[in-house]
Amino acid sequence: MNAADIMTTSVITVTADTNVRDIAALLLSKRISAVPVIDENRKVLGIISEGDLMRRIENDTGEQHSWWIENLFSASHDAEHYLKTHGRRAAELMSTDLITITEETPLHEIAGLLETNHVKRVPVIRGDKLVGIVSRANLLQGLTAKGPVTATIGSADDRTIRESLLHELSDEVGIVQGRVNVTVSDGVVQLWGLVYSEAEKSAAEVAALNTAGVRSVENFLGQLPPWMSEA
Numbered sequence: 001m002n003a004a005d006i007m008t009t010s011v012i013t014v015t016a017d018t019n020v021r022d023i024a025a026l027l028l029s030k031r032i033s034a035v036p037v038i039d040e041n042r043k044v045l046g047i048i049s050e051g052d053l054m055r056r057i058e059n060d061t062g063e064q065h066s067w068w069i070e071n072l073f074s075a076s077h078d079a080e081h082y083l084k085t086h087g088r089r090a091a092e093l094m095s096t097d098l099i100t101i102t103e104e105t106p107l108h109e110i111a112g113l114l115e116t117n118h119v120k121r122v123p124v125i126r127g128d129k130l131v132g133i134v135s136r137a138n139l140l141q142g143l144t145a146k147g148p149v150t151a152t153i154g155s156a157d158d159r160t161i162r163e164s165l166l167h168e169l170s171d172e173v174g175i176v177q178g179r180v181n182v183t184v185s186d187g188v189v190q191l192w193g194l195v196y197s198e199a200e201k202s203a204a205e206v207a208a209l210n211t212a213g214v215r216s217v218e219n220f221l222g223q224l225p226p227w228m229s230e231a
Helices: 020-030 050-060 067-073 079-086 107-117 136-146 156-173 198-209
Strands: 034-038 044-049 121-126 129-135 180-185 188-195 216-219
Touching: 020 034, 020 050, 034 129, 044 050, 044 121, 107 121, 107 136, 129 136, 136 180, 136 188, 156 180, 156 198, 188 198, 198 216
Parallel strands: 188 216
Antiparallel strands: 034 044, 121 129, 180 188
């Protein structure tokens, strides 16, 4: 099983010019902790995370520190540091030291990258274009579906089932991709993520059962509290 078998393809992104406040609102409304920054051709320029925003917000508190404390404990006071703490756009705050994978990267390599680099997600690229993202949650879902971390590559039939079901959930059921993920192993579908109603949960399962090639469905979808409206 590879990245293509578990990645989220409907990726929430921002551009280099997106305002910091808009990014913060997006992370909050979508309940995510980071977003890729892309250009008009979907080339990944960087990633901006909660941590990047927190450094900016901490500067807005107006707390002043003695100059000698700053010199002792601050890593730098150069232009880059200033941008990270005072910037107003994604381009000024984003991390550009990118770790990326391709659709064919196997799960055990993804697990190693996340662990070694202490990151929660990695963009999936085709050439230099963003095509998906794999998070720790996606990885765990894939490992649960397939078993050991050294599992073999997912079959083309499983990928066809997954792609067909994801389109059905988005286009017909009305479930936004990104809230729900699908893994398929030997025709066995697992549904993961959060839905807003019992009807959505049941409809997702019916959609899976109606998808050609599906042998069985394991529904692990959770339901959000009623007071949470659609983001």
